[in-house]
Amino acid sequence: MWKLLVSRSIITTPKPSSLSKPDPSRPVRGTHDRFGEENVRYKFIQQTAASVAELYCFEHFTTPILEFSHVFERTLGNDSDIVGKELYNFTDKGGDHLTLRPEGTAGIVRALLSNRLQYFLPQRLYYYGPMFRHERPQKGRLRQFEQFGVEMFGHNNFASDAEIIDIAWTFLNKIGIGNRIELEINSLGDYVSRNQYRDVIRSYFQKHVERLSDDSQRRVETNPLRILDSKKPEDASIIASCPIISDYYTSESFSRFQNVCRMLDQLDIPYKVNPRLVRGLDYYEETIFEFKCKDKSLGTTQDTILAGGRYDGLVKRMGGKEEIPAVGWAAGIDRLALLVTPSLLPLPERHVAVITIPDKSNSPSVSSEFMTAVQISKSLRTNGIKTLLNHPRKSRFPALQTAIAQAVKSNASHIVIIGKNEVETGFVSVKDLDLNTQVECKADDVWRIIEGRSA
Ligand code: ATP
Numbered sequence: 001m002w003k004l005l006v007s008r009s010i011i012t013t014p015k016p017s018s019l020s021k022p023d024p025s026r027p028v029r030g031t032h033d034r035f036g037e038e039n040v041r042y043k044f045i046q047q048t049a050a051s052v053a054e055l056y057c058f059e060h061f062t063t064p065i066l067e068f069s070h071v072f073e074r075t076l077g078n079d080s081d082i083v084g085k086e087l088y089n090f091t092d093k094g095g096d097h098l099t100l101r102p103e104g105t106a107g108i109v110r111a112l113l114s115n116r117l118q119y120f121l122p123q124r125l126y127y128y129g130p131m132f133r134h135e136r137p138q139k140g141r142l143r144q145f146e147q148f149g150v151e152m153f154g155h156n157n158f159a160s161d162a163e164i165i166d167i168a169w170t171f172l173n174k175i176g177i178g179n180r181i182e183l184e185i186n187s188l189g190d191y192v193s194r195n196q197y198r199d200v201i202r203s204y205f206q207k208h209v210e211r212l213s214d215d216s217q218r219r220v221e222t223n224p225l226r227i228l229d230s231k232k233p234e235d236a237s238i239i240a241s242c243p244i245i246s247d248y249y250t251s252e253s254f255s256r257f258q259n260v261c262r263m264l265d266q267l268d269i270p271y272k273v274n275p276r277l278v279r280g281l282d283y284y285e286e287t288i289f290e291f292k293c294k295d296k297s298l299g300t301t302q303d304t305i306l307a308g309g310r311y312d313g314l315v316k317r318m319g320g321k322e323e324i325p326a327v328g329w330a331a332g333i334d335r336l337a338l339l340v341t342p343s344l345l346p347l348p349e350r351h352v353a354v355i356t357i358p359d360k361s362n363s364p365s366v367s368s369e370f371m372t373a374v375q376i377s378k379s380l381r382t383n384g385i386k387t388l389l390n391h392p393r394k395s396r397f398p399a400l401q402t403a404i405a406q407a408v409k410s411n412a413s414h415i416v417i418i419g420k421n422e423v424e425t426g427f428v429s430v431k432d433l434d435l436n437t438q439v440e441c442k443a444d445d446v447w448r449i450i451e452g453r454s455a
């Protein structure tokens with residue numbers, strides 16, 4: 001048995017090797033096919049997120065997966081993990097430099113400007129779809145992954161920060177994980193606060209530079225705030241005792257953050273202020289936040305399930321005439337799919353199975369019994385009833401008992417049976433599998449019987 005398990009695990013986790021022949025059925029590393037129950041989880045999460053966003057009057061917005069590379073390169077920060085090492089860049093046949101989008105916000109801001117929506121503020125938008133980052137694949141970390149996000153343009157008051165967090169909190173509770181998550185919040189302050197703080201921590205990290213990881217050593221000069229986001233174990237103790245940004249807030253940033261926290265209290269949203277929280281992208285300022293999974297089901301480096309903050313400067317940085325206040329978040333659907341409470345998933349919708357009884361010769365599909373079955377299926381579907389028409393396989397219908405067993409196994413609610421007798425009399429049998437009853441009715445009345453109306 002032990003041998004069997006070992007050999008199985010070898011089979012299911014093939015190591016790519018330049019010597020071995022490429023397996024044509026293997027998906028690209030860090031991508032995966034989704035189907036069955038897993039897709040039910042993804043759909044449930046996306047639909048719940050969309051319905052909560054719509055409850056707050058956000059509108060669905062779709063941008064292309066492909067963008068010009070500069071959309072990301074100019075905005076996310078040269079020093080960010082995404083621009084530094086994770087972009088899927090390529091030059092297409094026409095010589096354009098393109099990138100598979102690694103996140104949603106930069107594309108939405110590009111689209112805001114392309115469609116001149118900056119003149120029609122406020123805008124409340126939500127999006128979802130695949131994102132691409134060349135990362136080391138692990139549980140909850142893929143190269144093609146799904147995000148759902150919301151963005152609000154045109155409001156700069158603290159209440160809009162709290163409202164955007166409230167959407168996230170409502171959504172995460174609706175998928176049943178409210179008690180497994182923790183909200184961490186911080187303010188990066190305004191430009192003046194951040195500049196002062198940057199100088200202070202640069203000189204702090206300079207004192208400890210030799211003990212920092214290679215990536216962090218590089219960032220001491222280029223972007224010392226980014227070091228706070230490091231997941232390298234050697235950086236942890238140095239980060240834990242570094243100065244905190246709240247000591248350098250301007251009075252405006254201080255009171256703005258206090259108001260955001262008060263508003264969260266009012267909305268009954270539990271949170272923890274983490275003064276060392278930063279975000280991995282350059283465009284954030286003032287309020288930032290992350291929802292993390294408290295238990296260890298996602299490990300310690302993939303435990304953030306939703307993150308965001310304020311990014312008032314991004315529209316101007318991407319070519320807008322002036323700054324437009326903006327705040328938003330993005331959630332990692334793949335990580336949420338690992339956490340979602342199964343009992344909340346919708347039950348599969350029931351259907352009607354329409355079965356043709358084979359005659360002795362088990363004639364092929366042009367028989368009048370099968371034609372009646374096709375017509376009844378059409379009328380059921382026209383009336384909005386999910387219907388599975390039993391087709392002949394290799395020109396033969398399965399025996400009646402086999403067809404019934406298959407219908408029961410597929411979780412059908414009813415079976416409609418059509419044989420020679422039914423064609424001659426014009427009456428067909430409808431079996432209710434839950435009540436274990438059977439009625440005869442005219443072919444045209446089948447849908448009424450199934451809907452529970454008398455014919
Ligand atoms: P991490 O620190 O885990 O790399 P991040 O800060 O790079 O995350 P964001 O750019 O803020 O992530 O994206 C928002 C959310 O999208 C993350 O909190 C996470 O849930 C999800 N996410 C990001 N990268 C991936 C990935 N490679 N695979 C799956 N989900 C991801």
Ligand code: MG
Nearest residue numbers: 081082135280
């Ligand atoms: Mg990342």
